[in-house]
Amino acid sequence: MFDYLIVGAGFAGSVLAERLAAGSNKRVLICDKRP
Structure with a gap:
C-alpha cells in the first residue's frame, strides 16, 4: 500500500x-506514460 499516488x-x-x-x-508511487 502506498501513502501517495x-x-x-x-x-x-x-x-x-x-x-x-x-x-x-x-511510500510514493509515480505513474507516468513516458519511457
Missing part, C-alpha cells in the same frame, strides 16, 4: 515524490 509525474512530479518520501516512512 502521483499521476503524470514528469520532472516536477519526481521532485515532489522525492520530497514527500525523504526523511519519512511514506
Whole structure:
C-alpha cells in the first residue's frame, strides 16, 4: 500500500515524490506514460 499516488509525474512530479518520501516512512508511487 502506498501513502501517495502521483499521476503524470514528469520532472516536477519526481521532485515532489522525492520530497514527500525523504526523511519519512511514506511510500510514493509515480505513474507516468513516458519511457
